[in-house]
Amino acid sequence: MSFSILQHQSHIPSQFIWPDDERPGAETPPPLDVPPVDLGGFLSGDPEAVANAARLIDQACRSHGFFLLVNHGIDAALIDRVHAATTSFFAMPLADKERAHRKPGEPCGYASSFTDRFSSKLPWKETLSFRYSADPNLAGIVQTYFSQTMGEDYKAFGRVVEEYCSEMSGVCLKVMEVLGISLGVGADWFREFFKGNDSIMRLNYYPACQEAHAALGTGPHCDPTSLTILHQDQVAGLQVFVDQQWHSITPNPHAFVVNIGDTFMALSNGIYKGCLHRAVVNGAAARKSLAFFLCPKTDRIVRPPPQLGGARLYPDFTWAALLEFTQKHYRADAKTLDAFVAWLQRDS
Ligand SMILES: C=C1C[C@]23C[C@@]1(O)CC[C@H]2[C@]1(C)CCC[C@@](C)(C(=O)O)[C@H]1[C@@H]3C(=O)O
Ligand SMILES: O=C(O)CCC(=O)C(=O)O
Numbered sequence: 154m155s156f157s158i159l160q161h162q163s164h165i166p167s168q169f170i171w172p173d174d175e176r177p178g179a180e181t182p183p184p185l186d187v188p189p190v191d192l193g194g195f196l197s198g199d200p201e202a203v204a205n206a207a208r209l210i211d212q213a214c215r216s217h218g219f220f221l222l223v224n225h226g227i228d229a230a231l232i233d234r235v236h237a238a239t240t241s242f243f244a245m246p247l248a249d250k251e252r253a254h255r256k257p258g259e260p261c262g263y264a265s266s267f268t269d270r271f272s273s274k275l276p277w278k279e280t281l282s283f284r285y286s287a288d289p290n291l292a293g294i295v296q297t298y299f300s301q302t303m304g305e306d307y308k309a310f311g312r313v314v315e316e317y318c319s320e321m322s323g324v325c326l327k328v329m330e331v332l333g334i335s336l337g338v339g340a341d342w343f344r345e346f347f348k349g350n351d352s353i354m355r356l357n358y359y360p361a362c363q364e365a366h367a368a369l370g371t372g373p374h375c376d377p378t379s380l381t382i383l384h385q386d387q388v389a390g391l392q393v394f395v396d397q398q399w400h401s402i403t404p405n406p407h408a409f410v411v412n413i414g415d416t417f418m419a420l421s422n423g424i425y426k427g428c429l430h431r432a433v434v435n436g437a438a439a440r441k442s443l444a445f446f447l448c449p450k451t452d453r454i455v456r457p458p459p460q461l462g463g464a465r466l467y468p469d470f471t472w473a474a475l476l477e478f479t480q481k482h483y484r485a486d487a488k489t490l491d492a493f494v495a496w497l498q499r500d501s
């Protein structure tokens with residue numbers, strides 16, 4: 154499905170039209186007023202800054218699982234290089250992008266609107282997803298992926314996005330320290346859990362849409378993963394569901410959007426909530442977002458720290474099992490974790 158053709162038809166195909174009760178409509182929801190968390194302040198070790206970061210994150214994660222991160226220390230030039238690389242990739246002819254075709258049941262590769270996965274409520278987007286591992290024995294995994302799927306002249310592309318993933322992994326581990334302090338289990342527990350993370354990086358590209366009010370770039374969902382660090386470009390589109398209504402997130406190039414995913418909700422024994430969010434499109438400009446999805450090693454058992462005892466909200470599971478569930482059995486949405494638990498217990 155080539156958007157360069159779809160965009161110029163008077164109406165978009167019906168598969169991209171969302172039901173009345175789910176489509177975004179013409180109104181832009183109110184901006185979410187969320188105090189940014191100062192990562193640099195936390196890292197300075199200044200007791201007041203550490204306490205402030207832990208307090209802000211705790212408040213946000215107990216209610217809606219979303220916060221902004223500023224003073225993060227990531228080079229703006231690197232972020233710009235990844236946005237430029239994203240623009241150039243998606244500008245290629247479909248046949249060239251299809252060299253990285255995402256195979257059914259696998260999370261990695263290029264996909265356009267998931268026409269091979271879903272038959273209705275199709276997302277108005279193209280995606281390029283790939284695996285990043287923080288395991289030193291797998292250094293170069295991203296470069297190798299792009300050289301093998303796109304050819305040797307994509308090695309530089311792979312190098313830039315792998316450098317970005319490495320920086321994102323570092324930010325995630327620092328955020329895990331704050332989450333550990335906020336939950337009272339100490340700075341080390343979650344950081345150690347994700348030390349050798351085996352994560353997913355996704356470049357999202359949302360073409361302009363001639364019927365933006367009836368379409369969605371990404372439908373309402375909680376990320377099944379653990380923690381998402383997202384950078385949106387200057388075109389707005391991310392919305393978060395807080396206090397029973399949608400709120401728009403004003404683009405801020407100096408901030409990362411951070412949200413708790415289903416797996417971390419389970420790790421926190423439900424104390425911290427997965428963030429319900431979606432992405433809308435518009436009639437004038439294409440939009441991009443860089444989403445780094447932190448994931449534990451696939452065989453790690455997702456089980457809360459003992460200090461978060463009390464009744465377990467979710468059974469033990471591996472990230473591998475939840476990932477497979479979303480790729481082969483269930484379209485991730487606002488209820489993925491509950492559907493996954495029911496699926497795990499289906500024969501019991
Ligand atoms: C593990 C994953 C599945 C999805 C990508 C991700 O890495 C994290 C977010 C998930 C997703 C974006 C949630 C909404 C539905 C989805 C099908 C999509 O619109 O892309 C999800 C991704 C997927 O490819 O299954
Ligand atoms: O593009 C965005 O702002 C959100 C994308 C998203 O939620 C996702 O890829 O999981």
Ligand SMILES: [Fe+2]
Nearest residue numbers: 374375376430
């Ligand atoms: Fe998401």
